[in-house]
Each structure stands twice: as structure tokens, then as C-alpha cells.
Amino acid sequence: MRIGVMGGTFDPIHAGHLVAASEVAYRFELDRVVFVPTGQPWQKSDRLVSPAEDRYLMTVIATAADERFVVSRVDIDRSGPTYTVDTLRDIRSLWGEDHDYHFITGADALADILSWREPEEALRLAHLIGVTRPGHVLEDPGFAPGRITLLEIPALAISSSDIRSRVARGAPIRYLVTPGVEAYIAKVGLYDA
Ligand code: ATP
Ligand code: MG
Numbered sequence: 001m002r003i004g005v006m007g008g009t010f011d012p013i014h015a016g017h018l019v020a021a022s023e024v025a026y027r028f029e030l031d032r033v034v035f036v037p038t039g040q041p042w043q044k045s046d047r048l049v050s051p052a053e054d055r056y057l058m059t060v061i062a063t064a065a066d067e068r069f070v071v072s073r074v075d076i077d078r079s080g081p082t083y084t085v086d087t088l089r090d091i092r093s094l095w096g097e098d099h100d101y102h103f104i105t106g107a108d109a110l111a112d113i114l115s116w117r118e119p120e121e122a123l124r125l126a127h128l129i130g131v132t133r134p135g136h137v138l139e140d141p142g143f144a145p146g147r148i149t150l151l152e153i154p155a156l157a158i159s160s161s162d163i164r165s166r167v168a169r170g171a172p173i174r175y176l177v178t179p180g181v182e183a184y185i186a187k188v189g190l191y192d193a
Contacts, residue, residue, distance in 0.1 A: 001031040002028065002030045002031050002032075002100045002102070003030060003031065003032050003034060003095060003099045003102070004024055004025055004028070004030040004032065004033035004034065004102045004129075005034050005087065005088065005091055005101060005126060006020070006035050006036065006103075006105075007038060007087055007103070008035070009037070009049060009160065010055045011050045011055050011160050012050075012160055012163060012164075012177055012190070013035070013059045013181060014159075014177050015156055015158055015175070015176055015177065016156040016159070017062075018063070018178075019153060019154055019156055020106065020153055021035070021104060022066075022068075023131070023151070023153040023154065024102065024104050024129050024131065025068050028102055030102060031068070032069075032070060034070050034072050034095075035059050035069060035070070035072070036071075036075050036091070037052065037056050037059050037073075037075060038055075038075050038076070038082040039076050039077075039079070040052075040080075040081060052076040055076075056071065058185075059071045061181055061184055062180065062181050072090075072091060074090040074091060075090075083116065083117040084117075084122045085116070085118040085119075085121050085122040086117075088125040088126050101125060101126035102128075103122070103126040105129070105130055106132075106133040107130060107131065107132055107138035107139075108133055108136045110128070110138065110141065111136070111139075119143070119144075120144065123144040123147040123148070124147075127147055127149065128144070128147060129148075129149050130148060130150045130151070131150075132151070133155075134155045134156070135157065138152075163176055163177060164191040167190070167192065169193065173185070
């Protein structure tokens with residue numbers, strides 16, 4: 001199988017994530033995309049991240065109807081900070097070493113790759129697909145020839161940060177997230193001011 005892996009905080013998951021995964025799945029003929037919500041994210045220790053179970057459930061709700069999409073708990077069930085190399089090791093041991101793995105990342109996250117733990121090893125475990133994201137320059141960091149592919153996808157200037165601030169000030173998030181995620185946010189009171 002050809003398997004995509006998309007890591008993220010998903011606080012909350014939004015249309016930008018779903019379009020990125022769907023477009024990469026189409027262009028790279030992926031059979032599955034595994035969404036992997038992070039544990040306590042080390043790059044976001046400056047703000048409170050919503051509980052992992054809420055982020056996991058929203059990711060399940062948003063992806064449930066797409067037969068290509070599944071959600072994995074490997075990062076939220078592992079203690080300590082999340083590193084992509086650990087995500088890929090765990091996914092490969094669960095799904096099998098013989099598949100062709102593609103890790104999907106937006107331009108902003110790709111630019112951070114040199115701060116990843118064991119970036120060379122992560123790139124040995126999966127091809128990296130860097131996708132365009134409005135407001136960020138997409139470029140190949142250049143240290144892993146043949147292991148990184150850049151892809152232009154439909155531009156959606158949507159971020160989880162903006163959605164959280166919209167909820168806090170009572171602005172609409174309809175169409176930015178799926179109806180189920182919108183309902184879950186309201187039900188739990190996530191992001192309320
Ligand atoms: P936050 O604002 O909290 O950082 P976010 O919108 O950036 O949230 P993340 O969960 O941090 O979402 O991102 C997970 C992955 O999805 C990253 O690789 C990121 O680059 C990518 N991504 C997020 N939003 C988009 C978008 N609108 N277009 C393309 N890629 C995106
Ligand atoms: Mg982000």
C-alpha cells in the first residue's frame with residue numbers, strides 16, 4: 001500500500017488539513033492517509049493546547065466519512081513530546097514495514113525540519129511531501145536529495161489559531177471546519193473566551 005501520514009496538533013482540525021491530505025492522496029495515489037494528533041507538542045509549549053482526547057475526537061469526526069482517512073493514537077498514547085521520527089517508527093511497526101510511506105507537511109512545518117529530532121532518519125522512514133500554504137514560502141530544505149517533493153495545492157488561508165480566536169470572539173467558523181467539528185467545539189465549549 002501507499003500510505004500518507006499527516007501529523008498535527010489539530011486544535012482543531014480544519015478544511016486546510018483535509019484539503020492537503022485529499023490532494024496529496026490524489027496526486028500520489030495513496031490508499032490511506034493516517035492523521036496523527038500530537039501528544040503535548042514541544043513547539044507549542046507557549047500556549048495551552050486542548051486535551052488530547054478532544055483533539056483526537058475532532059479528528060475522528062472530521063475524517064469519519066472519507067474511506068481513505070484514518071486516525072492514529074500513537075502520538076497521544078506515547079508519553080513525552082512528539083517527534084516525527086517516533087511517529088513514523090510507530091506507524092510503520094503497526095501498519096507494516098513494506099508499505100510506501102509519505103509524510104505530509106505544510107510549508108511552515110517543512111521550514112522547521114532542521115529542528116526535528118533525527119531528520120535524516122525521519123526522511124529514511126518516509127518520503128516527505130511539502131505542500132503550499134498561504135503566507136509561507138515552500139522550499140526544499142535541500143539536505144535529502146530525492147526524499148522531498150513539493151506540491152502546490154488549493155490555497156486555503158485557514159489556521160487552527162484563527163479558528164480558536166474566531167470562536168473566542170463569536171465569529172463564524174462554519175465551512176472552515178466540518179459541521180461535526182463545529183458542533184463538538186460548541187458542545188464542549190472549546191476556545192470560549
Ligand atoms: P496552529 O495555528 O495552531 O499552528 P495549524 O492550522 O497550523 O494550527 P497544525 O495542526 O499546526 O495546524 O498543522 C498540521 C499540519 O498541517 C502542518 O504540516 C501544517 O503546515 C499543515 N497545515 C495546516 N493548515 C494548512 C493549510 N491551510 N494549508 C496547508 N497546510 C496546512
Ligand atoms: Mg501550525
